[in-house]
Amino acid sequence: MTIAETSLATANPVASRKTRRPDWIGGLLAVLLGIVVVVPLIVVAIWAFAEVWRYPSLLPQEWGLRFWTATLSRPDVWTAMSLSIRLSLVVTALSALICLPAAYAFARMDFPAKNVLFLSFLASHAFPKFGLLVAIAGIFLNLGLISTFWGVVLIQLVGTLMMMIWIPVAAFQNVDRAMEEAARDAGAGPIRVFWSVSLPQAAPTIFAAVLLSFVGTFYETEGAWLIGAPEIRTMPVLMITYINNQIVVQYGAVLSVLLWIPSFVALMFTRRLVGSSSFAKGFGV
Amino acid sequence: MAQLTLKNLGKSFDGTDVIADLSLDVADGELVCLLGPSGSGKSTVLRMVGGFETPERGAILIDGEDVTEVPPEKRPTGMVFQSHALWSHMTVADNVAFGLKLRRLPKAEIRRKVTEALDLVGLGDFGNRRVWQLSGGQQQRVAIARALVLEPKILLLDEPFASLDQHLRERLREELRDIQRRLGITTLFVTHGQDEALALADRIVVLRGGEIEQAASPDRMYRAPETRFVAGFIGSMNFLACDMRGGRADHPLFPVAAVVPDGPVELAIRPEALTVSPGRSAGMSARVHRKTDYGTHLLLDIVLEDGARVKAMCPPSGAFEAGQEVRLTASQVALFRDEVKLAEVRTEAREVAHV
Numbered sequence A: 001m002t003i004a005e006t007s008l009a010t011a012n013p014v015a016s017r018k019t020r021r022p023d024w025i026g027g028l029l030a031v032l033l034g035i036v037v038v039v040p041l042i043v044v045a046i047w048a049f050a051e052v053w054r055y056p057s058l059l060p061q062e063w064g065l066r067f068w069t070a071t072l073s074r075p076d077v078w079t080a081m082s083l084s085i086r087l088s089l090v091v092t093a094l095s096a097l098i099c100l101p102a103a104y105a106f107a108r109m110d111f112p113a114k115n116v117l118f119l120s121f122l123a124s125h126a127f128p129k130f131g132l133l134v135a136i137a138g139i140f141l142n143l144g145l146i147s148t149f150w151g152v153v154l155i156q157l158v159g160t161l162m163m164m165i166w167i168p169v170a171a172f173q174n175v176d177r178a179m180e181e182a183a184r185d186a187g188a189g190p191i192r193v194f195w196s197v198s199l200p201q202a203a204p205t206i207f208a209a210v211l212l213s214f215v216g217t218f219y220e221t222e223g224a225w226l227i228g229a230p231e232i233r234t235m236p237v238l239m240i241t242y243i244n245n246q247i248v249v250q251y252g253a254v255l256s257v258l259l260w261i262p263s264f265v266a267l268m269f270t271r272r273l274v275g276s277s278s279f280a281k282g283f284g285v
Numbered sequence B: 001m002a003q004l005t006l007k008n009l010g011k012s013f014d015g016t017d018v019i020a021d022l023s024l025d026v027a028d029g030e031l032v033c034l035l036g037p038s039g040s041g042k043s044t045v046l047r048m049v050g051g052f053e054t055p056e057r058g059a060i061l062i063d064g065e066d067v068t069e070v071p072p073e074k075r076p077t078g079m080v081f082q083s084h085a086l087w088s089h090m091t092v093a094d095n096v097a098f099g100l101k102l103r104r105l106p107k108a109e110i111r112r113k114v115t116e117a118l119d120l121v122g123l124g125d126f127g128n129r130r131v132w133q134l135s136g137g138q139q140q141r142v143a144i145a146r147a148l149v150l151e152p153k154i155l156l157l158d159e160p161f162a163s164l165d166q167h168l169r170e171r172l173r174e175e176l177r178d179i180q181r182r183l184g185i186t187t188l189f190v191t192h193g194q195d196e197a198l199a200l201a202d203r204i205v206v207l208r209g210g211e212i213e214q215a216a217s218p219d220r221m222y223r224a225p226e227t228r229f230v231a232g233f234i235g236s237m238n239f240l241a242c243d244m245r246g247g248r249a250d251h252p253l254f255p256v257a258a259v260v261p262d263g264p265v266e267l268a269i270r271p272e273a274l275t276v277s278p279g280r281s282a283g284m285s286a287r288v289h290r291k292t293d294y295g296t297h298l299l300l301d302i303v304l305e306d307g308a309r310v311k312a313m314c315p316p317s318g319a320f321e322a323g324q325e326v327r328l329t330a331s332q333v334a335l336f337r338d339e340v341k342l343a344e345v346r347t348e349a350r351e352v353a354h355v
C-alpha cells in the first residue's frame, strides 16, 4: 500500500502537467481509487479518536483521546518507535552504500557474468520469502545474530537489495554518457565522475528508491519478527502483538496512525523534491 | 601551442574495421575539419584523440608526446559535444569552474577565469543561470567556454552546432572561428555539413569509410577535388557520362579535349562554371526545366535531350523561363574515371560569372 501511495504521489504532478483538460475517465479512476485507498484510511483515523462507536451510526458516539494516552504512556511503544526508526535509517544507509556503486557498475560497466549476477539479485525475491527467511534464521542462530540489532539489520538489508539495485540501475542508465565523458574530459577520475555527475543526475529517482526502502524497512515484519524476537521489537511487530493479545480496535487504530507518520513525512519529502517542477527540470527530468 | 599527430591509427568495433589506417598531422594553431558522410568514422577519430576510444593500432602524439594510452582526464584535450553535455544540476558558472576546481586553483583565480571564459563567449552575465534556462545556442557557447577555460592544447568539437538552426549555426561558427584565431588553439572539428567545413577550416579532411579521401584547403577542396567522391560531396556538381575518343570527349555539348586514354569518363562541371545563354546548342538541345530564384543568383535546372539533368547558376538578371531552349558552355571541366581524376580542362579564358 505504501508503494502504491508513493508512486501515486510522484506520478501526479507529471499527469497534471501533461493533461490540462479534465478527462472524465481519469476523474472516475481518481474517484474510484480515492474510495478504495482513502476511505479505509479515514475510517481507521476516526477509530483512533473514537471511544464509543456502535454499528448503525455514521460517526462515533463519543470522541476522546483515552486510547492515545493509554498507548503513548506505554514505554514499549516509544522504544519500539525509536528502534524502528534507527533500524530503518541504518538499513537504508547501508543498502545505499552497497547498492548504489553496484547499480552504477551494472549500468555502465561490462564485466563477465554481469547478467547472471543481476538476475541473482532478483532471484532472492522470486523464492517464497518466508522459506528463505527461515533458512537465514538458521544460519544466524549459529552466528549468534538472533535477537540482535545487527541481525535484524542484515535480514532487512536483504529485503531492500532489489529495490535499491533495480531502480538505481535504470536511473544511472538514463544519465547522458556525454555528461560523464565531459567530466572525464575536464579532469575528473571515474570515482569523481560518479560522485559529481552520475549520482546528482540520477538523484531524484535514487531518492525515491531510498525513501521506498526506508518505508519498506519500517513496515517490514516477517524478518524483524523471525530474527528479532524476543529482544528486538519493532513498531509493526509490537502492533501485531497488541492485536493478538487484545482485540480492541482503537489500539490498532492508534498504532496505525502512529505508523503512518514516517511514511507521511517521507511522502511529503518526495512530493516536495520530485514534485516541484523546477527541481525536476533542474535534473533534466 | 601544440601540434597533433595521428600515426597509422586503426580501430575496429566488434571485429569490423571502422578506421583502417589513418595518418594526419595538424599544425600548431590550425583548424582542421573532419568531413564525411554519416558512419565514415569522424566521431571515432575525434573520440580517440580525446581518449574516449582506444585505438587498436597506431599512435596519437601531442607535441611529439605519445598520449595513446593516457586516459581522457589526463590528456591536454578539451572536447565540445554535440549534445552540449552540460551538467544540468550545476549553474553555468559551476559548469565552467568544475575542471578548475579539480585542479585546486585558488578561489579568486577560478572566479576570474570563469568570468573571462564566459565573457569570451558573450555570456558574462549568465553565470548564475541554470543550464536549462539558456537557449540552445547559449548552451553550446557555455560548452565551448567550459572546454576553453582549461586551456587545452587541442580543442575537439563533434558537430557542436548540428542541433541549432541555420542562422544561429552560421553565427556561432563565425564566433568560434574568431575565438580560435584569437587563442591560436589547435582545433579538430567534426562536421557533416560541407558549408560549415568550407567556412571554418584551414584544412578539410574528407573521410570515407574510415579512410582519408582527400586533405586540402577549402579552396583546393572545392576547386580541385581529387576524387569523384569529393567532387560530388563538396558543393554541388554535375556529372555527365560519355566516352573519350582520340583525346576528345564525345559529349555533344562539351567536346572537351584532353590527353586521356580512350574509354568511359565522367565530365564534372560546377553549376557556376556553366554559362547559359538563350538559343540552340549545336549538338544537343537543352531546355530549362525549372528556375529557382535565390536572390543572389538563379539556379536553373536544365534537361538535356538525352534526359540528363544539369544545374546551372546564372546572374539574377538572366531572363529565363521554364521550357525555354538554351545554349550551354562550360568554363571548367574535370574528367573522372573510376573515382580518379584524369584531367582538368579550362575551356575558355574568360570571366566566370561569380556571385
Ligand SMILES: Nc1ncnc2c1ncn2[C@@H]1O[C@H](COP(=O)(O)OP(=O)(O)OP(=O)(O)O)[C@@H](O)[C@H]1O
Pocket: B013, B014, B018, B036, B037, B038, B039, B040, B041, B042, B043, B044, B045, B192
Ligand atoms: N561504440 C561503438 N560500438 C560499435 N560500433 C560503433 C561504435 N561507435 C561507432 N561505431 C561504428 O563505427 C562507424 C563510425 O562511426 P562514427 O560515429 O565514427 O561515425 P561518424 O562519421 O561520426 O557518423 P555521424 O556523422 O553519423 O556522427 C559506424 O559504422 C558505427 O556504427
Ligand SMILES: [Mg+2]
Pocket: B042, B043, B044, B158
Ligand atoms: Mg559522429
